[in-house]
Amino acid sequence: MTDIDNTQKRLMQTGLFRTENDAVKFMIARIINDNISPIGAWTLKEKLTRQGLDYGTATVGRYLKELDSQSLTIQQSNQGRILTEHGKHWLSDISNNVARAQIHNKTSKALKIDNYSDLIDLIQARKAIEVTGVSLAVNQATEEDLSRLKQSVINHYRCVAEKQDPTESALNFHLTLAEISHNRFIKAILDMLVFEEESIENNMNQLITRDRGDIYVVEHDDIATAIVERNEKKATSLMTHHMDALLSAVREQIELMSNEDHVS
Incomplete structure (x- = not known):
C-alpha cells in the first residue's frame, strides 16, 4: 500500500474516524453509492487505486465483508455490492458530519493569525458580532445573566486596582456578554476569535490595550449598565x-511596532 492519500488524511483530520480502516470503509461505501450498478471488489480496487490507495482485491474483499456484517452493504447475486437502506442512511449521516467537520477545520485555519497586524481584521469581525450580541443580550438576558455580567465588571475593576494584567478579565467580560446573548453561534465564533487574539497578545511585553485597562473597564461598566437598563440603543x-x-x-x-523596526 502506498502512503495514506490526501483524501484519507483529510478524513482522519475530521476526528470522526477512530482508525484508518474506518475511513477506508467510508470511502468504499461512498464509491459503491456513487456507482449506478452493483460493484465488485476488482472495480473497487481500481477506483481506490485512482484515489491513491493501493489495496489488493483480497484486502478490498475483507473490507466488503466488514460492511456486510454491519448490514451496510449486501451482495446482489454475482454482480457485486450495493448499499442497503441502512447503509444509505449511515453514509448520508457520516457524509454530512464530514462536510461539517471539514468546513470547521477550514474556518479554524482561516481564523489562525500569525501577525499582530491581523488583529485589525479580527477586531472588525468582533465588532460586527459583539454589537449584535449586545442587542440580543438586552432583550434575552435573565436576571441571573445580568448578575454574572456585573460580576465580570467587578472582577475587571479588581484587576485594574491591583495593577494586574487586565487582559483576561477584560476578554471575560466580552465572552460573558456573548454567552448571555443566548446565541450559541455568536459565543462559538467569539471563543475562536478570542483564542487567536490571546495567542498573539500573550507573547507581547508592551501592549497598548493592556495599558488602557482603566479606561476599558469604565466602558465595560457603562455597557453593562445599559444592558441592565434594557436600553438597546444606548448599549x-x-x-x-x-x-x-x-x-x-x-x-x-x-x-x-513599525517605528521600532525602523529604528532597529
Missing part, C-alpha cells in the same frame, strides 16, 4: 464606540 452605541477604541489602539500598536 449598542456604547459597544460600537468601545470596539472602535480597541481598533484605534491596535492601529497605534502596529504603528509603534
